[in-house]
Amino acid sequence: FSKLNNLTPGVNFYVRSYIYDGKEYIYGKSISFQISSEDLKFNLSSLKKVNESTINIGASTDGIGSFSFSNHGHCWSQNDPPTVNENKTAFGIYNSDSSFVSIINNLTYGRYFIRGYLEIEGNIIYSNMISYESQIAVRTDEISALPDKSYDVKGAILSLGMKQIT
Numbered sequence: 125f126s127k128l129n130n131l132t133p134g135v136n137f138y139v140r141s142y143i144y145d146g147k148e149y150i151y152g153k154s155i156s157f158q159i160s161s162e163d164l165k166f167n168l169s170s171l172k173k174v175n176e177s178t179i180n181i182g183a184s185t186d187g188i189g190s191f192s193f194s195n196h197g198h199c200w201s202q203n204d205p206p207t208v209n210e211n212k213t214a215f216g217i218y219n220s221d222s223s224f225v226s227i228i229n230n231l232t233y234g235r236y237f238i239r240g241y242l243e244i245e246g247n248i249i250y251s252n253m254i255s256y257e258s259q260i261a262v263r264t265d266e267i268s269a270l271p272d273k274s275y276d277v278k279g280a281i282l283s284l285g286m287k288q289i290t
Contacts, residue, residue: 164188166251168240169223176258177231183240183251184223192219195243198226204237204255208248218242231258 128137141152169182181198197213199206213226228238236258240251268276 164191164242164249166240166242166249168238168251168254170225171238171254171256174227174229178227178229179231179256180225180227181238181254182223182225185218185221185242188219188221191244192217193242193244196224196241198228198238198240200228200236200238202234202236205250205253206237206239208241208243212241231256233258 126139128139136156138154138156140154143150165186167184169184170180171182172180174180183198195214195216196218197215199208199210199212201207201210203210211228213228215224218224228236234257236256237253238256239253242249262279264277264279266276266278268278270276
């Protein structure tokens with residue numbers, strides 16, 4: 125019985141049994157196997173809007189087993205799909221099933237695509253992806269008729285989503 129640890133998903137592994145009789149090694153048949161990253165459950169969880177330019181996004185894992193990831197976090201972009209080569213958070217080593225939260229700020233007006241990532245030996249495993257759209261929001265408060273038969277309208281800007289208004 126042998127226990128194999130710290131295997132990388134997506135890599136082909138080859139194993140075979142052997143015995144040493146004191147003079148020579150006798151080998152069994154070689155077999156190959158691969159651990160699929162699909163065996164790992166890795167999903168985004170909660171998304172919470174903090175203010176017009178900041179959100180909190182969570183992710184969780186199940187099935188990490190003996191894997192030790194060198195980095196983890198979230199990546200986001202206005203391009204679909206986002207990659208770790210663009211905007212990302214980075215929290216370092218991740219080696220047990222749990223959840224984590226990233227604070228994404230300085231979002232400008234528009235649609236963002238967000239997903240979690242785990243990195244192991246230069247390979248990236250991504251979670252499911254969601255999109256978030258920062259929006260401009262306004263409110264009409266009051267309309268008043270004026271003596272010259274025109275109207276005075278009052279309102280408020282509730283959210284600019286960091287978009288510059290001209």
